[in-house]
Amino acid sequence: MSLPHALLTSLLEQPCSGMDLARRFGRSIGFFWPATHQQIYKELGKLEAAGWVRSSAEEGARGRKRCYEVLPAGEQELKRWVAETDEPPPLRDAMMVRLRAEAALGTGAGVENDLLHRLARHRTQLALYEDIEQRDFTGRELSAAEQLQYLILQSGLTTEREHIRFCEKALALMEALEPAGV
Amino acid sequence: MSLPHALLTSLLEQPCSGMDLARRFGRSIGFFWPATHQQIYKELGKLEAAGWVRSSAEEGARGRKRCYEVLPAGEQELKRWVAETDEPPPLRDAMMVRLRAEAALGTGAGVENDLLHRLARHRTQLALYEDIEQRDFTGRELSAAEQLQYLILQSGLTTEREHIRFCEKALALMEALEPAGV
DNA sequence: TGCCTTTATGCAACAAGTTGCAATTAAAGA
DNA sequence: TCTTTAATTGCAACTTGTTGCATAAAGGCA
Known part of the structure; x- marks a missing residue:
């Protein structure tokens, strides 16, 4: 399951909100790891609980917009994960x-x-x-x-x-x- | 979800038991539609309930072996499904x-x-x-x-x-x- | 001000697939 | 015969991902 690490990667490239992430996924990482905004919000909560990212409320924005950024522990975790291996994803066509x-x-x-x-x-x-x-x-x-x-x-x-x-x-x-x- | 139709196809090629299906999946249809024996048993139950296959107990075999074969209604259903379209499966790598x-x-x-x-x-x-x-x-x-x-x-x-x-x-x-x- | 729209976040129910283990029956071996 | 082993079927809990809907806060406009 690579969603948490896909999110860390995307946030490392550019800190942003969950909605922004969902939009960026649609035209970059989402090409090879699709995710809906639901999954992204749920996962961002877990990342924050794990101490890998932190969020801050964004003033002057609609809704309850929060900006997420990667913490050093999150960057460490991403490095650790990059060096792992996986089986090739099974085809299902x-x-x-x-x-x-x-x-x-x-x-x-x-x-x-x-x-x-x-x-x-x-x-x-x-x-x-x-x-x-x-x-x-x-x-x-x-x-x-x-x-x-x-x-x-x-x-x-x-x-x-x-x-x-x-x-x-x-x-x-x-x-x-x-x-x-x- | 194509598992039921993959099973119908495989049973049409050759009627057999759930365990046999699981084995054959491992070296043919399973290359592009993998399935475990759990999935296969569950799905065979649904296929039989829908009247698309019927099963008969096999004498002189270990366990409670049953042989499944496709009924005309199942062949009709498979024909109907083949003419449908799907979106290409999303990559996830x-x-x-x-x-x-x-x-x-x-x-x-x-x-x-x-x-x-x-x-x-x-x-x-x-x-x-x-x-x-x-x-x-x-x-x-x-x-x-x-x-x-x-x-x-x-x-x-x-x-x-x-x-x-x-x-x-x-x-x-x-x-x-x-x-x-x- | 009050109401509607837009943006952002999130809950809950569902669907599909995986994993570990249990139950049933027959064959094989002591 | 009695135990063990192998083959077959199956249950239940869990994970991942989807879908539909609900909630929260700000902006626009009468």
């Missing part, structure tokens, strides 16, 4: 189950729907990553931290391109197996 | 969080441990997939169903190779950023 079900049922069951839908989603996501690449990592010298961040983005780019190629290949195969009109 | 944490902490935090560990795991998994490819899909004509199954396996092969390349690239970058001895 319904589309693969569908393809196998289509094979078991005989063709014509309609897995093309999902293939086309995925294709569109992966193209959208790829375009988003390409925008980020263009905006943040192109045409200048990158610091060490930026080179690492770019590496992570490149993983996303490669993954999306692979998914697109897979969907196209699968659709071509379906076409070949079900000649016109089936 | 602790190693990416570690890389970003390493960037935020400054280098030397030790993400190489996880990179090397992953590299070993992905090489093992790739070797397993290559064995299956060699054994089941090489050197003969493939039926339509087998071509689909091979397509799924190829997705696994590509994914593992991409992960290996990523780990190697990341390790090379870490090396470049932390010259000898750091």
Whole structure:
């Protein structure tokens, strides 16, 4: 479970409130560790109880806005955790189950729907990553931290391109197996 | 949630008991939809209650072994589900969080441990997939169903190779950023 | 001032999956 | 025969994450 450490990382980059974190997750760490605001608030409470972050009420803001920042103990904990290892996350992909079900049922069951839908989603996501690449990592010298961040983005780019190629290949195969009109 | 449909698919390929299903999951559908025997038993109960499968006690077997087979209503349900669409499964990868944490902490935090560990795991998994490819899909004509199954396996092969390349690239970058001895 | 909207925080119920352990039955061995 | 072992099924507690809704505080506007 990496949410606490994802939050520590994000707060280390920039102290902010829970709502700000939720928004930033949506366009950076959230690409490979999604989290809703509910999870984030709950976890921030635990981080504060553990003495890894502290929060201070923010004057002149709506609601009960609090700003969180990482304490030295939190940075220590993050360092400790970075040096650990994990098993690779298990895949769980319904589309693969569908393809196998289509094979078991005989063709014509309609897995093309999902293939086309995925294709569109992966193209959208790829375009988003390409925008980020263009905006943040192109045409200048990158610091060490930026080179690492770019590496992570490149993983996303490669993954999306692979998914697109897979969907196209699968659709071509379906076409070949079900000649016109089936 | 695709477990019920993964079970229907597997039982359609070959009726069997819960324990047999759990074993077969470990080397086929389980590659992209893992499930423990607990989940499988619970779900088989629901499938039977829904009238999608039926079970019969198996004589001359240890324990209370039951054999499950798909009913016509179950096959209908599977067909219905195959034609649906899903969102692509969200990524959740602790190693990416570690890389970003390493960037935020400054280098030397030790993400190489996880990179090397992953590299070993992905090489093992790739070797397993290559064995299956060699054994089941090489050197003969493939039926339509087998071509689909091979397509799924190829997705696994590509994914593992991409992960290996990523780990190697990341390790090379870490090396470049932390010259000898750091 | 009083009311509505916006921003921020949070509770509670639910869903899916994991882990550890218990119960049932048959085969194998002393 | 009696005990042990293996195979199979299953319960219960826990963890992680989701969804829908509730609460709190400030700003905008009649």
